Amino acid sequence: MKLVLASKNKKKLKEMTDILQHLGVEIVLQSEIGIDIDVEETGTTFAENAFLKAEAVCKAAGMPAIADDSGLVVDALDGRPGVYSARYGGDKCADDIQRYELLLAEMEGKENRSARFVSSICCVFPDGHTVTSEECCEGYITCSPAGENGFGYDPIFGVAGTEVTMAQMTEDEKNLISHRGKAIRAFEEKLRKDGAIC
Numbered sequence: 001m002k003l004v005l006a007s008k009n010k011k012k013l014k015e016m017t018d019i020l021q022h023l024g025v026e027i028v029l030q031s032e033i034g035i036d037i038d039v040e041e042t043g044t045t046f047a048e049n050a051f052l053k054a055e056a057v058c059k060a061a062g063m064p065a066i067a068d069d070s071g072l073v074v075d076a077l078d079g080r081p082g083v084y085s086a087r088y089g090g091d092k093c094a095d096d097i098q099r100y101e102l103l104l105a106e107m108e109g110k111e112n113r114s115a116r117f118v119s120s121i122c123c124v125f126p127d128g129h130t131v132t133s134e135e136c137c138e139g140y141i142t143c144s145p146a147g148e149n150g151f152g153y154d155p156i157f158g159v160a161g162t163e164v165t166m167a168q169m170t171e172d173e174k175n176l177i178s179h180r181g182k183a184i185r186a187f188e189e190k191l192r193k194d195g196a197i198c
Contacts (some may be wrong), residue, residue: 005029005100006064008029008030015178015181023188033061041053043069047070049067051067051124053129054124059169065123066121068180068183070117073116073117074114074141075112075115077107098139100145117136117137118179120183121134123187132190133187133190134183135183137160137166137179139157139166141156146167159177
């Protein structure tokens with residue numbers, strides 16, 4: 001089965017491919033099949049945004065499209081940055097480092113540092129039916145960044161029960177416990193039940 005990823009993020013493509021490749025599922029970036037659309041993420045939940053992206057790319061490509069919407073939910077910040085994780089800070093934050101530095105500044109003096117990464121996956125098929133999953137990875141916000149791996153908020157996200165950030169883990173270690181890794185495995189099980197794969 002071939003799926004088009006409703007994203008331009010090559011790191012997301014690699015994470016999904018690493019987990020799903022043993023099923024014979026081929027995932028390609030939308031740019032690889034000549035699709036160049038940016039879907040406005042107007043949803044108020046990760047699930048709504050994942051559906052919006054997958055539906056738009058499915059219609060444009062005429063083939064099954066898979067989308068992931070994920071982000072960081074911080075309890076002491078009333079759930080921020082949440083669905084705005086990739087756009088946190090607006091024009092003031094030009095990259096991942098500036099976004100997590102802003103978040104660290106907002107967390108200064110906060111005793112409750114609990115947080116979680118959430119990943120919602122949606123696959124929309126040309127006949128209109130969908131397969132979805134959503135999982136999270138519990139953790140905490142560190143006081144300073146650590147690690148060189150991963151992307152986004154990984155350097156400031158300490159994994160629950162450990163003293164390391166997601167950015168200090170290898171790709172294999174991260175895929176076992178990450179929100180996206182868990183969501184992709186749950187998605188795999190739902191694909192099997194759906195009959196899309198054997």
